[in-house]
Amino acid sequence: MTISSLSRVAAAEFAPEVTYLNTSSWGLLPRRTIAAVKALADENAAGRRVGAGSFEAVEAARVGFARLAGVRPDRVATGGSVTVHVGLIAASLPPGAEVLCPEGEFASVVSPFALRGDLRMRYAPLADLAAAVRPSTALVAFSAVQSADGRVADLAAVRAAAAAHGARTLLDATQAAGWLPLDAGAYDYTVTGGFKFLLCPRGTSFLTVTEEAQDTLPPLFAGWVSAGAPWVSNYGPLERLAPTARGFDEPPAFLSYHGAEHSLDLLAEVGTDVLHAHATGLAARLRTGLAKLGHQAVPGESAIVAVPGLDGRQGELVAAGIAVSAPAGNLRISCHLYNTEADVDRVLEVLA
Structure with missing residues (x-):
C-alpha cells in the first residue's frame, strides 16, 4: 500500500467525531473490528455461540501479531494485560537479581519487579541505558517508545550491551508496534498491549518469548488454555504446558480477540513501513509548526509528539x-493512520 491509498483505507474504516490525536491512550477501532465484536455479542445474546467465542479468532490474532512482530506464531502467547505478562517474567527472577530500567518508565513495565521487594532495581536515563548495563545486570526492562514523551530507545545499543554482559532483555512495544518496525525475536521477551497502536479492543495483549528464554518462565498462570489443547484439558491437573509460547496463554477475552484479528489484518494491509512514513511525517510537521509558535517539542522521529x-x-x-x-x-499528541495534515494544522491553529 502507498501513503496516498492509506487515506482511502482510513476513510473506509474510521469515522471519529473529534480530531483524534490520542492513540497513545487508546486507538480507534476500525469498522471491521466493531462488526466482528457486535456479531459475536449478538450470537452470545441469542445462545448461538458454543463456548462464547472461537479459538480460531485467537489463533488468527496470534498469527497477525506474529507477522507484524517478525516471529513465528508459536513464539507468541496471548493474554489480556501487559502487567500480567511482565508479572510472569518478574516471577522468574531469582532473589537478588538486578533489573535495569529507564527513569520514568511506564508503571506496568517496572512495578512487577520493584514491588517484589527482593530484587535489586537500578534506573538510568533512557539515553544512557545501554551504558548502564553491567556484568551484574540480569534483565534490562524498557519500552521501545516511552509513553510519557514518545522518545524512541536506542534499541540496537541496548541489545548489544545486554548481549555483551549476559543480560536478558524485556521490551515493551505497546507504544511502538504497528508504526515502528519490530523484530521481537531480537529480545528474550516482548510485551505489547493491543488497544493502542494495534487498534484492537482492550483485553488483547501479546507476549513473545524466545525458545531459550521460555525455559526460564514458571507455570505461574497454568490453566486449561495453556495446555495448548482447549476444551480437552479442562479437568484435573495438567500434565504439562504446551511446548511453545502457547504454554503461557491466558483464557481469552473472546469479544476482544474476535475484533483483534481484523484490526491486525488491517495493519498488515497498510504495512508497517507505510504507516511509519505517514505517522512520523505528520509528527515532523507538527514539531515544525510548534517550533514556529515558540513551543519546543521533545526532539526525535517518533510518531508521538510531546511538549x-x-x-x-x-x-x-x-x-x-x-x-x-x-x-x-x-x-502529548500521537499520530496514526487515521490522522491527516488537516488534523495537525488544527492543533497548531488552536495553540496559536
Missing part, C-alpha cells in the same frame, strides 16, 4: 474538539 510544560493547554484543545493527552507534565 514539556504545555500540559495546561489540553483542556483548551479538548474544548475545541481535539483529543490529546497530558501525561507527566507534557502535552
Whole structure:
C-alpha cells in the first residue's frame, strides 16, 4: 500500500467525531473490528455461540501479531494485560537479581519487579541505558517508545550491551508496534498491549518469548488454555504446558480477540513501513509548526509528539474538539493512520 491509498483505507474504516490525536491512550477501532465484536455479542445474546467465542479468532490474532512482530506464531502467547505478562517474567527472577530500567518508565513495565521487594532495581536515563548495563545486570526492562514523551530507545545499543554482559532483555512495544518496525525475536521477551497502536479492543495483549528464554518462565498462570489443547484439558491437573509460547496463554477475552484479528489484518494491509512514513511525517510537521509558535517539542522521529510544560493547554484543545493527552507534565499528541495534515494544522491553529 502507498501513503496516498492509506487515506482511502482510513476513510473506509474510521469515522471519529473529534480530531483524534490520542492513540497513545487508546486507538480507534476500525469498522471491521466493531462488526466482528457486535456479531459475536449478538450470537452470545441469542445462545448461538458454543463456548462464547472461537479459538480460531485467537489463533488468527496470534498469527497477525506474529507477522507484524517478525516471529513465528508459536513464539507468541496471548493474554489480556501487559502487567500480567511482565508479572510472569518478574516471577522468574531469582532473589537478588538486578533489573535495569529507564527513569520514568511506564508503571506496568517496572512495578512487577520493584514491588517484589527482593530484587535489586537500578534506573538510568533512557539515553544512557545501554551504558548502564553491567556484568551484574540480569534483565534490562524498557519500552521501545516511552509513553510519557514518545522518545524512541536506542534499541540496537541496548541489545548489544545486554548481549555483551549476559543480560536478558524485556521490551515493551505497546507504544511502538504497528508504526515502528519490530523484530521481537531480537529480545528474550516482548510485551505489547493491543488497544493502542494495534487498534484492537482492550483485553488483547501479546507476549513473545524466545525458545531459550521460555525455559526460564514458571507455570505461574497454568490453566486449561495453556495446555495448548482447549476444551480437552479442562479437568484435573495438567500434565504439562504446551511446548511453545502457547504454554503461557491466558483464557481469552473472546469479544476482544474476535475484533483483534481484523484490526491486525488491517495493519498488515497498510504495512508497517507505510504507516511509519505517514505517522512520523505528520509528527515532523507538527514539531515544525510548534517550533514556529515558540513551543519546543521533545526532539526525535517518533510518531508521538510531546511538549514539556504545555500540559495546561489540553483542556483548551479538548474544548475545541481535539483529543490529546497530558501525561507527566507534557502535552502529548500521537499520530496514526487515521490522522491527516488537516488534523495537525488544527492543533497548531488552536495553540496559536
